[in-house]
Structures are given as C-alpha cells and as structure tokens.
Amino acid sequence: MKLSYAILSALCLAAASGVHAREPLPALAFDISEVAPGNYVHYGSFDERSPDNLGDNANIGFIVGEKCVLAVDTGGSLPVGLALREAIRRITVLPVCYVVLTHVHPDHFFGASAFLEDHPQFIAHQNYPAQLAARSRSYLNALKRDLGEAATGSDIVRPTLLVAGQLELDLGARKVLVQAWPPAHTDNDLTVLDESTRTLWLSDLLFVGHTPVIDGTITGFLAVMNDLRALAVEHFVPGHGRSDLAWPLPLDAQRRYFSVILNETRAAIRNRKTIQQATDEVGMSEADKWVAFDLFHRRNVTAAYAELEWE
Amino acid sequence: MGEFRVSLRQASIAVLVLLAAMPALANEKAEPNPALSQYWEPIKQLMFGDRIINPDARDVIRVYLNVRADDASTVPVVVKAQMDQTEKEYIKSIYVIVERNPSPAAGVFHFTPQSGRAQVETRLRFEDYSFVRAVAEMNDGRLYMAQRWVKAAGGCSAPNGKKLSESLLGKMKLRFDDDAISYHKPNLVQLMIRHPNESPLAADFEAGQVPQFVRSVKVTFDGKPVMDAQVDFSISDNPNFRFFFTPEEKGELKIEVEDTHDRKFSHSVNISEGVPLPGG
Numbered sequence: 001m002k003l004s005y006a007i008l009s010a011l012c013l014a015a016a017s018g019v020h021a022r023e024p025l026p027a028l029a030f031d032i033s034e035v036a037p038g039n040y041v042h043y044g045s046f047d048e049r050s051p052d053n054l055g056d057n058a059n060i061g062f063i064v065g066e067k068c069v070l071a072v073d074t075g076g077s078l079p080v081g082l083a084l085r086e087a088i089r090r091i092t093v094l095p096v097c098y099v100v101l102t103h104v105h106p107d108h109f110f111g112a113s114a115f116l117e118d119h120p121q122f123i124a125h126q127n128y129p130a131q132l133a134a135r136s137r138s139y140l141n142a143l144k145r146d147l148g149e150a151a152t153g154s155d156i157v158r159p160t161l162l163v164a165g166q167l168e169l170d171l172g173a174r175k176v177l178v179q180a181w182p183p184a185h186t187d188n189d190l191t192v193l194d195e196s197t198r199t200l201w202l203s204d205l206l207f208v209g210h211t212p213v214i215d216g217t218i219t220g221f222l223a224v225m226n227d228l229r230a231l232a233v234e235h236f237v238p239g240h241g242r243s244d245l246a247w248p249l250p251l252d253a254q255r256r257y258f259s260v261i262l263n264e265t266r267a268a269i270r271n272r273k274t275i276q277q278a279t280d281e282v283g284m285s286e287a288d289k290w291v292a293f294d295l296f297h298r299r300n301v302t303a304a305y306a307e308l309e310w311e
Numbered sequence: 312m313g314e315f316r317v318s319l320r321q322a323s324i325a326v327l328v329l330l331a332a333m334p335a336l337a338n339e340k341a342e343p344n345p346a347l348s349q350y351w352e353p354i355k356q357l358m359f360g361d362r363i364i365n366p367d368a369r370d371v372i373r374v375y376l377n378v379r380a381d382d383a384s385t386v387p388v389v390v391k392a393q394m395d396q397t398e399k400e401y402i403k404s405i406y407v408i409v410e411r412n413p414s415p416a417a418g419v420f421h422f423t424p425q426s427g428r429a430q431v432e433t434r435l436r437f438e439d440y441s442f443v444r445a446v447a448e449m450n451d452g453r454l455y456m457a458q459r460w461v462k463a464a465g466g467c468s469a470p471n472g473k474k475l476s477e478s479l480l481g482k483m484k485l486r487f488d489d490d491a492i493s494y495h496k497p498n499l500v501q502l503m504i505r506h507p508n509e510s511p512l513a514a515d516f517e518a519g520q521v522p523q524f525v526r527s528v529k530v531t532f533d534g535k536p537v538m539d540a541q542v543d544f545s546i547s548d549n550p551n552f553r554f555f556f557t558p559e560e561k562g563e564l565k566i567e568v569e570d571t572h573d574r575k576f577s578h579s580v581n582i583s584e585g586v587p588l589p590g591g
Contacts, residue, residue, distance in 0.1 A: 137512070138438065138465040145464075272488055274501075274553070275434070276387045299381035306385050306434075306549065309503065310484075 030056070030083040035243045036197040036235040038064045038174060040091065042075075042084060043242060046210050046291050049076060049107065049146045055154075056080045058107040059239055061201070062088050063194050065171020068097035071120075072192050072201045072237070074111030077143070078153040081111020085118075096120045098169060100178060101159055102203035102239070103186045104131040105215070106139045112157035123167070124159035125180045125188035132156065163190060181205070183216040184224035191228075198234035208241025208250040211257075211290040211297055218262055218304045225255050257286050265304045266311070275305045342378075342460040345442055350410045358406065358416065359454065364446060368455035370394065372405065372429075372447040380463030383437045385547045390445040390457075392429035396422065402429035404448040409545050411441035412467055413512060417545035420554075423536055427497030427557035431538070434547040436466030436510065467510045467545070479505045481576030483566055491585045497555035502530070504551070504568055504576070510544040525550050527569045532582075533562035558582055 032040045041061040049055045055076025062071045062084070069088055074081040088096060099115050101124040102108055112122065136156045143151045161167075167178040177193040185204045192201040204213065205224060214221060233247045241250070261283045268278040279298040287293050345351070346366065355364070375389040392402050401424045407417045422429040435443070444458045481504070488499035509522040524544040530537040537556040556564065561583035568576040 134512075135465065138467075141439065142464050272486065274387070274432070275385075275551075276389070279381060279387075295379075296381075298377075302382045302385050302387075306547075310505070310549070 030080075030087060032061070032087050033243075035237060036194070036199040039194055039197060039199045039201075039235065039237070040064070040087070041237050041243060042087065044075070044107065044240065046240065048292075048295070049143075051147055051150055054079045054150055055107060055110060055143070055147060056083075057240075058105075058204075059237060059241075060084055060108070060111070061237060062091075062096075063171060063174065063176060063192070063199075064088075064092050064094065065174035065176075066094075067170070067172025068095050070098040070100065070169065070171055070176055070192070071096055071115065072100050073102050073108040073203065074099060074114060076107040076110050076154075077147060077151065078111060078113055078155075079150065081114030081154075084111060085114045094172075097171070098123055100124075100190060100192055100201075101128065101157075102190045102192075102201075103188050104128055104135060105186070105204065106143060108203065108239070109157070110139075110143060110154040113153060113155045116157065121161045122157055122159045123161045123163060123178060123190070125190050126162045126164040127188040128159055128162065131186070131188055132158065181224050181227075182220055184221040185213065186216045189216070189224075193231075198232060199237065200228075200231060200233045200235070201237045202228065202239065204239035206236065206238040206241075206251060207254060207290075208238040208243075208245065209291055210240040211293050211295070212254050212300070213296050214258075214300045214303045217307055218258055218265075218300075219307070222255065222258050222262065225251060225258070229255075253289070257283070257290070260286055261300055261304050262308070265301060265308050269305065269309050269311075275302060275309075278305050345458050345460070348410065348442060350415075351442070351444070354408060354410055354415050358408075359446070362452075362454055364454040364456045366456055368445075368447065368457040371449075371455040372402070372445055372457050374443055374445045374457050374459045376443065376459055376461060378460060378462060380437060380461050383463035383466030386435045386437055386461065386463055386466065387432065388435055388443060389432040390430065392447070396424045396426055396429055398424045401426075401450050402447045403450045405429060405431060406444075406446040406448070407431070407433070407435075408444040408446070409435055409437060409441050410444060411439040412436070412545045413438060414543050414545060416543055418540050418542040421536075421539040425535060425557060426537060427555040430553075430555055431540075432553035434551050436545055436547055437461060437463035438467035438512070439464050466547075467512045480507075481505060481568065481570075481574065483568070483576065483578035485564070485566070485578070485580055491587055492558060492582050494558055494560065494584050497557050499553060499555055500564070501551065501553045502528070502566055503549065504528075505549055506568075506570065508544055508546055508548045508550055521571050523570055523572045523574075525568055525570050527567075528552065529567040530554070530556070531565050531567075532556055532558055537564075558584075 032042045035041050044056050044058040045053045057076050060073040060075045096118040097120050099120045099122050163180045169176045175195045179191050181189045229248050236247050264282040279301045282301045370393050373391050380386040405420045408415050420431045440462050442458045447455045484503040486501040506525050508524040511522040528540045538554045563579050565579040
C-alpha cells in the first residue's frame, strides 16, 4: 500500500512538473504532449507490464472542450488513471464528462476507477460488456501477478453508455465522433475523432513501431484499416507508439504486416503446414521491423491460422 | 459411455469447487518444481488414485509445446510416443491434463496397436500459467508422466471469438498430411470440428446451465477403432486433433462426435491408396 502511494505521488509530481516547467523528467514521469490543439496524449511504455511501470503501457489522453473533458482510455492501473486525472487537472478545471473505453484490454482500462468520483459517462462498444464479463476475473488475477500490491484499487468499471455505429458528443465548441467498428483488433473497438482538429484517436486499431496484435480477426482488421485509410485525418494517436510520422504511413506499415501474415498463413495452410510450423515460419521478414515481435507475432499467426484454416 | 459422461462431469465439478476454494495461489511467474506442485496431488488422486506414476517418461512419451504460449485460448500441444505400438507392448491411453485449469482433464485419448503411433496433437486453453501433464497408460497398466510448464493465462475465460451459426455447428473437415494415403504405414490426419466448445467460465453462465462442448470423438476405419477420445472445454473452440492411422486396405474413415447437449455429428471419407485426398 505504502509502496503504491509512494510511486503514485512520484507520478503526480512528474505530471505537475512536466506540464508547468517542461523540465527533463525522471524515468517514471507521466509526460503529456499536445498533439493538436486541445488534444493531449500520454505515451505508454513499450516495456512489459511491471511494478516499475505500473502498467503504464498504452497511449492514453484527453480532449478538452469549452464545457468539459473527454478522456480516451485510462491506462493499465489505478495509479496510471490517477496520474492522467491529475494531468487533466493541471490543464483545466472543467469536469471530465466522458471516459471512452476504447476496447476491453487491461493496459487501456484498469485506470478507469480513478474517474469514478467525477461521475462521467463511461462509453464503450456494444460488445464490450460481454467481453468484460468473460475476461475480468483472469485480467484481475494477471494484474495482481504482475504488479503485486500496486494492483490494489485497480477495479473493473462497467460502461454506462454503449455505442453501436456512431455517437456524436459535444464538449463545448468541440464536436467529437465516437465510432464503433466491426471486429478487427477486438470485437469491441472504438475510435474517437475530434472533428475540429481532425485528430483521430485509433487506440489499438493502430500500432506504431510496436508489433500490432490481433485479438479479433485478421481479415476484419484489414477491412477496417481500409476504411480508416479513407478518413480525412490531420493528426492521429495510435494505441501504442508515437504520433509523429505522417498519416497514413504507419497505417500502411501495419497493413503490410498483416498482409504478410495473411498471405503466408494461407500458403502454409495450403501446403499442409501445422499451426506450430506456421508460427515458426510465417512473417519472419517482419521480425526486425517491430518492437516486441517475439512476444506478439506468433500469437498473431496462431490467431490468423485458426481463422483462415476454415476458409 | 453414459456412465463415463456423468463421472467426467462430476469430476469436473469436484475440481472446480476445489480450485475455487484456493484462489490467488497461482501468482508465481517462474517455473515451479513439477514434483512439488500443490495442484497436481488432488488431480492425481481423483484420476489415478494411489497408482504409481513413473516420472521418468523419456523413453515412453514426450510433450511438445512452447513455454511462452502465444495465445492462451489456442495453445498447440503435441504428445508423442517414443516407442512403437506393438501387440505386446503399446500405449493404451494418453491423458492430457492442464493442471491449473478449472477442469484440468483436457482429454483422454485411447489407442490400439493398430493406431500405428500413439500421438495426438490438439489445441488447449489455459486459465493460468500451468504445467501440462501427459500421462501414458501402458497396456499392462503402468503409468508414465511427462510435463511442460507453460506461461499462458486467460484462455478459459477468453470468450469465443465469433458466434457460430447453427448451420455450421458440428461441420467437420479432414486434412491429410500427404498427397495420398499409403497402406501399411502410419498416415497423419487432421480432424477439424466446428464447435464453440464453450467454457462455463467464458460468458455469463447461469448456475445449472450446461455449457456445450464436445465430449467425445471416436475415429474408426472400417469399423475398427483408430482413436477414441473423451475431451473437455480445456480444448480450444473449433476442436482440432491430429493423429495417425494405419490402413491395410481401402475403407471408410469415420468420425463420430458427441457434445454435452447430446448432439451427435458424423463425417466420413472413403480412403484408397494413391487416390488424392480431400483437404490440404
């Protein structure tokens, strides 16, 4: 308990100094960047979740209107969620009226309980509740295993507003479009588009530099990427990795990665390779192009194989 | 078969209760000593009683899988006999056990001397980091056990991806490893079954509701047993099995599958040497 609070206050201090003084930050800093006017991002670490990073592994952030604030994801633990909340407080006194839970992955949602006292609408995809019910127990166990005591207070928060299709929100002189997608990264992916700056928050529909992950369907993911590519986008925020490349370069890199897996897995199935052989062989030309390839690539091939073998 | 079903279900429930009573024990990340596992002893008692299990299985059976599982809901595992099946000495059954799953007995696979090779390959779900144990039961009753530690978690409660339409349920596909069948030698076959293989942990299961999962798979060639398996929801959705069979002449390879809702599915193909095979 003491440990987690000690680290937490370090996080909050870092957030404070990061925003006000813009000084070099310590390793555990909770840094935020304004990627477009009113759009603030905190970039999560590529490292595996650990007591050192407290599950600060996904990009999270917020959009500030003239009336209120919308948070996009809350990070992988209560301390990260609290640091985000503190970062918002340093920017504005406006209330947090919406928290978007972009999809049911623990690196994105376990900080949500930090916002309970603000009584925002917690917005999620219509498929989110079923997946949350199915996964929360094992996600909580794994969080305790990885963070130990620091996992305390990282509770499951249920959405209060579900989206099918599109939902337009008004933050006060700033319209934001929340869009629910068909199965891709997961079966409950949301994106958030700030219409005034054309800033698209893609969450895990886009990985930049970090190996993309399939927990939905590879064919669906490729189809959704085609639709995303057609959007008029000025700025973008991926779920992992930086926002500084020119759109749509990183989307195309991800599309290339999935196309390689799709084509090579289909060929492996045609050539009667087993799922294990496929995971050993498919996509190796991509190995040096992505961070954490060893951790996630084989899983992607496994999922692709189990999907494509029935074609 | 009916009796077995009841006892399997009771065993599953007993272990479920057992594990529910000891939560949060499974938090270590490093590989524990397989001989000291607190999970194994009650499972062993339930499945094998006081029978002696030889822990040195090197020359009998081996388990192959990746220590770091890529997808906890689909972990490929291969259990391979290290000896030939002969009339005199053969592996009668292979038990595949995921010891920290709520229902640890993933499958029991029965073989005969005609199976060619006692080998089974399937895909497992993992609820937590766990040992996978493979116990070989010889025709004279001796037991041997091999195991592997696997880092994977969340597979049992990871829900089924896509909803399966009723018309696909029980649909099967057979794929063969070679272009054509050869007589008098073991041929590798892959059986794919369209089935959600529901885990009762996967959705908001109401108490008393019976999850639908495949509970038995029977493979025969011209009426003679090739492989017979009792399986559980520790097997991934769309259950998938690879095994050998040794045809001596042309005949019908037949698959019969039953699930926990008493539905029966069957599929068969006619095999003859040198003729191109379906699948692939």
